[in-house]
Amino acid sequence: MLHNITPEKIKFLEEKARDIRISIIQMLVAAGSGHSAGPLGMADVFTALYFYILKHDPKTPTWPGRDRLVLSNGHIAPVLYATMAHSGYFPVSELLTLRKFGSRLQGHPHREYLPMLETSSGPLGSGLSQAVGMALVDRLDRGVDSDRFFYCLVGDGELDEGQNWEAIMLAGKEKLGRLIMIVDRNNIQIDGYTEDVMPLESLVHKFESFGWHVEEIDGHNFADIVAGIGRAQSVFDGPSVVIAHTIPGKGVSYMERDFKWHGNPPGTNIAGEPPKEQQAEIALRELRTLSGQITSEHE
Amino acid sequence: MLNSSQKLNPKLWDKDIEQVAIRKGFGEGLVMAGEQNPDVVGLCSDLTESTQMHLFKNKFPERFFEMGIAEQSMASVASGMSAMGKIPFITSYAMFSPGRNWEQIRTTICYNNRAVVIAGSHAGVSVGPDGGTHQAIEDIAITRVIPRMTVISPCDYIEARKATVACAELGSPVYIRLAREKTPVITTDDTPFEIGKAQLYYGKTGDKADVGIIATGALVYRALKVAEGLSKQGVSVKVLNVATIKPLDTEAVFQLADDTRAIVTVEEHQVVGGLGSAVAEYLAENLPTPIEFVGVRDQFGQSGTPNELLEHYGMGESHILDAVKKVLDRKK
Numbered sequence: 001m002l003h004n005i006t007p008e009k010i011k012f013l014e015e016k017a018r019d020i021r022i023s024i025i026q027m028l029v030a031a032g033s034g035h036s037a038g039p040l041g042m043a044d045v046f047t048a049l050y051f052y053i054l055k056h057d058p059k060t061p062t063w064p065g066r067d068r069l070v071l072s073n074g075h076i077a078p079v080l081y082a083t084m085a086h087s088g089y090f091p092v093s094e095l096l097t098l099r100k101f102g103s104r105l106q107g108h109p110h111r112e113y114l115p116m117l118e119t120s121s122g123p124l125g126s127g128l129s130q131a132v133g134m135a136l137v138d139r140l141d142r143g144v145d146s147d148r149f150f151y152c153l154v155g156d157g158e159l160d161e162g163q164n165w166e167a168i169m170l171a172g173k174e175k176l177g178r179l180i181m182i183v184d185r186n187n188i189q190i191d192g193y194t195e196d197v198m199p200l201e202s203l204v205h206k207f208e209s210f211g212w213h214v215e216e217i218d219g220h221n222f223a224d225i226v227a228g229i230g231r232a233q234s235v236f237d238g239p240s241v242v243i244a245h246t247i248p249g250k251g252v253s254y255m256e257r258d259f260k261w262h263g264n265p266p267g268t269n270i271a272g273e274p275p276k277e278q279q280a281e282i283a284l285r286e287l288r289t290l291s292g293q294i295t296s297e298h299e
Numbered sequence: 300m301l302n303s304s305q306k307l308n309p310k311l312w313d314k315d316i317e318q319v320a321i322r323k324g325f326g327e328g329l330v331m332a333g334e335q336n337p338d339v340v341g342l343c344s345d346l347t348e349s350t351q352m353h354l355f356k357n358k359f360p361e362r363f364f365e366m367g368i369a370e371q372s373m374a375s376v377a378s379g380m381s382a383m384g385k386i387p388f389i390t391s392y393a394m395f396s397p398g399r400n401w402e403q404i405r406t407t408i409c410y411n412n413r414a415v416v417i418a419g420s421h422a423g424v425s426v427g428p429d430g431g432t433h434q435a436i437e438d439i440a441i442t443r444v445i446p447r448m449t450v451i452s453p454c455d456y457i458e459a460r461k462a463t464v465a466c467a468e469l470g471s472p473v474y475i476r477l478a479r480e481k482t483p484v485i486t487t488d489d490t491p492f493e494i495g496k497a498q499l500y501y502g503k504t505g506d507k508a509d510v511g512i513i514a515t516g517a518l519v520y521r522a523l524k525v526a527e528g529l530s531k532q533g534v535s536v537k538v539l540n541v542a543t544i545k546p547l548d549t550e551a552v553f554q555l556a557d558d559t560r561a562i563v564t565v566e567e568h569q570v571v572g573g574l575g576s577a578v579a580e581y582l583a584e585n586l587p588t589p590i591e592f593v594g595v596r597d598q599f600g601q602s603g604t605p606n607e608l609l610e611h612y613g614m615g616e617s618h619i620l621d622a623v624k625k626v627l628d629r630k631k
Contacts, residue, residue, distance in 0.1 A: 070379075111411060118382065120411050126403050129372040131377025135386075136364060140340075141383075163403070166372035173367075 009052065010222045016086060017047040021251050021287045023095050025081040026267035029280045031099040032109065035250035037078035037261040038155060041186045045244050046083040048225040049151065058088035061116035067148050068118050068134050073126020073155035073184070074108035075263070079251070081105050087113045089116055125161025128152045128181060129156040132171050135179045144177070149233060157189030158200045165210075172211030177236040180229065181212075185217070186248040188259035207241045218245035253288050301523070302499050306489040312527065314465065318504045319456035322516060325477050326351025328463025329388055329418075333359050339467055342371045342377055342389045350390035350420040350477075362615045372395040374403035374415070381413035386467050388445035392493045393419025393435035397442050397474055409447045409472045416466045417442075422452075424595070424612055425517065425605035427480070428551035433599035434608075442570025443476040443545040449473040449494065450545040452566075452574075454519035461492040469494060480605050482517040483586075485540075498547035499555075501526045502537030508622050510630075512538045513552065518565045520584040520591075520616060523616055525619045526598045536623070547577050549585070556588040561630040563591045567614055570594040579588040589629040591622035 023039050024039045033142045048058070049069065071080050078098065085092045088230070090104070099104035104114045108122030119130055131152035138146050158164065159241035171179055200206075207214045215237040217228035225244070248262065249255025260270050266279040274282055301307055310316055333339045333355055340362045341355045353373070356363040370391050377387035383493045391395060397403040397404050397417050408415045451466070451473060453459035459477060466473050471497045473494075492496060501523055502508050510529075513520035519540050526536035539555050541548065556562055562582070575592040582588045595612045605618035609615050 067317040068382075119378070122407065123402055124408050126407050127376075128376040129355075129375030130379035130382070131404075132372075133376035133381075134383050135339075135379075136376070137380045137383035137385050140361065143393060161376070166367070166369035166375070170366065170369070170372060170376070192396075 005226045009147045012243055013047050013169055013222045015016065015052055016051050017043050018287060018290050020047055020082045020086055022284060023278060024078045025266055025283045027078050027082065027095045027289065029097045029267055032265060034078060034099060034265050035263050036255055037188060038076040038184065040136045040252060041248045042076055042079050042184050042247040044226055045182060045223065047264045048077050048222055050083045052226060053111040053229055061089060068150045070118050070152045071109060071121055072152055073124060073158050077109050080109060087279045089175055093243040096226050098270060125163040127154060128164055128167040131179060132167050132176065135176045136174060138178060148178060154181060155185055156183055156185045156194050156200060159162030159200055168210045170233040171239040172199055174238045179205050179239040179240045180232045181243060182241045184246055186246045188248050188262055190262050192259055203243060211238055213238055213240040215240065217244050219246035220250060230291045251287050253286060254273050301501055302503060305498055306487050307500060308484055308487055309605040311485060313392050317484045319484055320479060320481050321453055321456055321459045322351045322477040322479060323460040323465050324453065324456035324459025325418055326354040327459035327577040331356045331360050332464050332467035336386060336467055338386050340380060340385045340387050342366050343389055344368055346391055346392040347484055350393050350418065352390045352625050358481060370400040371403050374400040375407040378407035378411055378413045379417040381415050386414060388416040389416055390418045390420065392433060393438045394474060398569065399436055399443055405445050408446045409462050411520060413472065414470050415472055417474045418477060419474065421479040422476045423478055424600040424608040425478055425480045427605045427608065428602050430602040431600040436568050436595050436600065437543055438476060438607060439568050439574065443577065444549060447472055448545065451494065451543050452476040452515040453542055454516060456484060457484060457486045457488065458492055462542060465494050474503045478517050479489055483591050495543050495546055495548060497539050497541045497551040500538050500540045501585060508537045508559045510536050510537060510561045510627060511555040511565060512563045512565060513541055513578055513624055514538060514565035515541045515544060516567055518567050521616050522565050524617060525616050529623065544574050544577055547581055552578055552581055553586055556582055556586045561626040563593060563626055565593040565619055566595050570596055589626050593622050595620050
């Protein structure tokens with residue numbers, strides 16, 4: 001199914017991703033703090049998951065048969081919240097409460113406040129272990145005939161955390177075919193470029209040597225996202241990782257590929273960037289004209 | 300005298316009192332919990348026999364998961380298993396779980412409100428020859444400070460077995476502290492145990508006494524011996540076994556403080572942050588009472604026999620006795 005996505009569906013996903021990016025900027029501006037680059041960079045992957053790939057029911061978040069999505073790098077919460085709202089989990093208007101006192105949308109996801117989340121996250125490196133635990137139980141209870149997938153989204157910088165490699169070893173040992181890890185390979189982290197802070201390459205070889213199946217995709221090309229995750233789904237004798245090459249800050253020209261925007265919202269004084277009063281307006285204007293550019297620029 | 304309603308071991312004062320390791324009670328209790336509830340699963344970080352989880356593994360191999368030497372991942376894997384409806388027990392030495400994996404326990408288990416049972420074996424200096432790296436004497440402090448966490452420290456093998464079964468039914472995060480060495484069996488199958496309840500093992504409910512000893516873990520036995528010795532000298536003593544350090548049985552602590560007006564706390568743990576701190580925090584606010592603390596005083600352990608170490612670090616019977624005398628002096 002996943003390989004046969006139609007041009008109409010791709011167009012639909014692109015429009016959804018545009019709306020989600022606009023929401024992300026609006027949320028961050030309203031909150032006055034938060035992370036910009038990661039959420040914008042992962043907007044297409046999240047859109048593909050929630051609007052095409054995931055087996056889920058936004059009206060019945062606790063449906064036991066659902067796929068599980070564990071967000072490990074909780075700091076990209078704005079894209080999770082925005083995608084969930086746009087897919088019907090809660091009102092889009094609630095997005096503007098992000099990071100405010102009493103909000104269900106905590107700065108980093110907390111399932112006590114928003115029980116429809118699979119987990120709380122923020123401290124890096126612990127999401128994959130949880131997804132492995134879920135997949136182990138699924139196999140214990142349903143055997144190899146399970147029809148559920150267990151997705152875990154992690155940042156690339158997050159792979160510095162040793163706990164990830166404990167879990168990567170365990171998933172390889174247990175040959176968890178229902179586990180699909182998606183790495184946001186955007187090459188930045190707070191202190192700079194990942195290869196300067198702590199080199200990760202060759203990621204492909206690292207995962208392969210731990211017994212994982214590896215897919216590499218363009219994280220801004222819906223046909224590629226859908227096909228890559230589809231191939232990962234077809235691997236049943238071991239875990240898969242989908243390395244999604246993304247552009248941090250995708251869609252907002254002054255943010256793209258710039259690690260200074262990892263942990264700041266629009267409206268921040270940063271040397272060499274547009275005046276802080278104009279940042280939100282520029283971002284929203286650019287995003288509104290982004291339609292159709294996401295896939296085409298990679299074709 | 301011993302509180303007869305507690306139905307303690309009738310051979311308690313015998314020289315050849317039966318001695319069994321507290322961790323063995325955990326191992327047997329886990330098998331019982333596994334028999335009672337098919338959702339109980341066991342995870343271990345390469346210490347399956349040391350922690351006595353091998354009993355569960357042998358009985359329910361498909362419900363046992365070997366994590367390798369990876370305590371951090373183990374805590375979070377258990378969180379994920381709990382999310383899918385299981386009741387995971389995770390085991391290692393207390394130094395490594397809840398020591399090394401503290402943040403994973405805080406965030407992925409407690410913050411997430413997942414009912415995972417963390418069993419930390421080889422707690423206290425009585426691990427002995429392995430030395431200070433392996434002697435967890437900070438574990439009560441680091442677990443009881445986390446919201447939602449229950450902290451249990453059984454006094455013997457039988458209480459550990461009951462506590463383990465009860466942990467499986469608790470429905471919220473819990474740390475159970477276990478010791479490696481064989482220790483005297485104080486209780487019997489008929490001794491009452493309930494999470495959150497302290498039990499008066501020495502002295503009679505309702506009576507006043509000169510001093511109240513509040514003890515936890517294997518040192519409860521030494522506290523009882525001191526109480527018996529003192530009562531022969533005409534000093535009346537009550538001994539409260541606090542198996543659940545958090546939530547503290549404040550009613551029982553209040554009653555004891557009210558009945559004695561002088562308290563000694565006894566634990567194989569740092570004085571900072573442990574049982575004594577919990578008692579002091581409560582009494583300072585509710586019934587200020589002179590307290591003396593028996594425990595480790597801001598030091599690391601070292602190699603030695605359990606007895607040598609307990610004596611060296613101030614947790615022998617003579618130290619409990621000194622603390623009693625001191626608090627009685629302060630009471631005057």
